[in-house]
Amino acid sequence: MKDNILIVGGYGKVGSIISRHLAELYPKKIIVAGRSFEKAKILSETLDHNVIPYHLDIDNQTDNAVLENTKLAVMCIDQKDTKFVELCIATGVHYIDITANQPFIDQIELLDEKAKSNNVIVALSIGLAPGITNLLAQHCANQISETNVIDIFILLGIGEKHGDAAYRWTFDNIHSSYNINDSGKTKTIKSFTLPQKSNLAGKRKFYTFNFSDQHTLAKTINTKQVLTRMAFDSTILTSLVALLRKSGLTKIFNYKIFQNICIYLFKKMKIGSDEFAVKAVAGNTANEIYECSLEGKGEGKTTAYIAIETVLYVIQNNFSNGVRHIHQIIENIPEFLENLKRYDSTIEVKYKNIRNNE
Numbered sequence: 001m002k003d004n005i006l007i008v009g010g011y012g013k014v015g016s017i018i019s020r021h022l023a024e025l026y027p028k029k030i031i032v033a034g035r036s037f038e039k040a041k042i043l044s045e046t047l048d049h050n051v052i053p054y055h056l057d058i059d060n061q062t063d064n065a066v067l068e069n070t071k072l073a074v075m076c077i078d079q080k081d082t083k084f085v086e087l088c089i090a091t092g093v094h095y096i097d098i099t100a101n102q103p104f105i106d107q108i109e110l111l112d113e114k115a116k117s118n119n120v121i122v123a124l125s126i127g128l129a130p131g132i133t134n135l136l137a138q139h140c141a142n143q144i145s146e147t148n149v150i151d152i153f154i155l156l157g158i159g160e161k162h163g164d165a166a167y168r169w170t171f172d173n174i175h176s177s178y179n180i181n182d183s184g185k186t187k188t189i190k191s192f193t194l195p196q197k198s199n200l201a202g203k204r205k206f207y208t209f210n211f212s213d214q215h216t217l218a219k220t221i222n223t224k225q226v227l228t229r230m231a232f233d234s235t236i237l238t239s240l241v242a243l244l245r246k247s248g249l250t251k252i253f254n255y256k257i258f259q260n261i262c263i264y265l266f267k268k269m270k271i272g273s274d275e276f277a278v279k280a281v282a283g284n285t286a287n288e289i290y291e292c293s294l295e296g297k298g299e300g301k302t303t304a305y306i307a308i309e310t311v312l313y314v315i316q317n318n319f320s321n322g323v324r325h326i327h328q329i330i331e332n333i334p335e336f337l338e339n340l341k342r343y344d345s346t347i348e349v350k351y352k353n354i355r356n357n358e
């Protein structure tokens with residue numbers, strides 16, 4: 001019977017939280033997979049053997065035996081190609097991916113027709129950013145008559161201890177340039193430039209960053225521009241990175257050896273907090289402005305909660321198949337966000353109609 005849920009990277013930072021919660025709901029039906037069977041076994045032991053440990057190297061996968069009894073796969077690693085996604089689609093396995101890697105997301109989107117013809121849902125933009133930011137932006141756009149501009153602001157706590165993969169994704173993107181759609185024209189933007197002040201857990205400057213949400217939203221919402229900016233909770237660190245970017249010295253973040261040193265230091269350091277906040281603001285020329293924000297603790301934990309809620313949503317709801325982003329899947333966004341408080345009561349969601357000052 002096809003009723004297992006496979007979690008690839010299931011004992012990693014985000015994956016282990018997904019594994020633990022889903023094991024409570026579906027005991028003995030959760031397969032925790034990664035390149036180390038030992039680590040998967042250790043997690044299984046701490047979860048009273050309610051999950052099944054499994055050795056799987058996604059880059060050197062030779063058979064699809066694990067998918068035979070699998071209903072849904074949750075991917076918690078960044079992959080190099082779409083072979084595994086295609087295998088899931090071909091074997092009728094629903095697929096949920098927490099990746100934040102834009103070029104990879106673009107590749108998966110090309111599999112839409114295959115997913116539709118195999119009655120499979122491929123859910124993307126699952127997490128905080130992309131993820132919650134997509135939902136907030138979509139909700140804002142739904143509240144005004146037409147949308148001209150969407151601005152997204154992301155505040156990250158530097159005190160949070162991430163998994164290696166999440167740190168590397170951030171470092172890889174500090175010294176990057178990327179294209180956005182600006183009123184139908186392609187515009188190249190450098191990361192950590194174009195500062196804009198916004199009030200999110202206090203007033204501060206936010207800088208451009210290549211989060212995938214802005215690209216996806218620009219394709220799926222009728223608007224002239226979507227721009228995502230970020231800041232760290234330490235204003236000194238944010239300004240320092242912006243300064244290094246201006247001088248070009250951020251190039252150093254591209255070197256693996258420097259990344260390794262930074263990862264070691266960030267894991268050891270006891271500075272900053274694990275609090276995060278995200279906000280979307282949608283506006284138009286008729287001066288309608290709507291904003292909503294979500295604040296909480298632990299970006300990784302919250303990414304896991306979003307993934308779990310998406311798993312439950314996919315299993316419990318009947319909707320059309322294909323490759324979809326979270327904001328194209330969830331119908332009642334405020335209700336979905338409210339559900340996150342079941343995992344963490346400190347999560348706070350705010351809605352504000354600025355023109356009417358409601």
Ligand SMILES: NC(=O)c1ccc[n+]([C@@H]2O[C@H](COP(=O)([O-])OP(=O)(O)OC[C@H]3O[C@@H](n4cnc5c(N)ncnc54)[C@H](OP(=O)(O)O)[C@@H]3O)[C@@H](O)[C@H]2O)c1
Nearest residue numbers: 009012013014034035057058078127128129163164165166
């Ligand atoms: N959407 C969002 O907002 C959001 C937020 C946070 C993180 N993320 C993304 O989530 C992903 C995971 O982050 P994390 O912090 O949980 O990282 P992590 O702790 O490093 O977890 C990655 C896991 O994947 C496993 N893995 C690595 N390569 C593999 C392979 N070839 N085959 C099978 N398993 C493999 C690793 O174990 P082994 O090395 O033992 O195989 C590890 O358990 C990252 O890609 C990150 O960018 C997204």
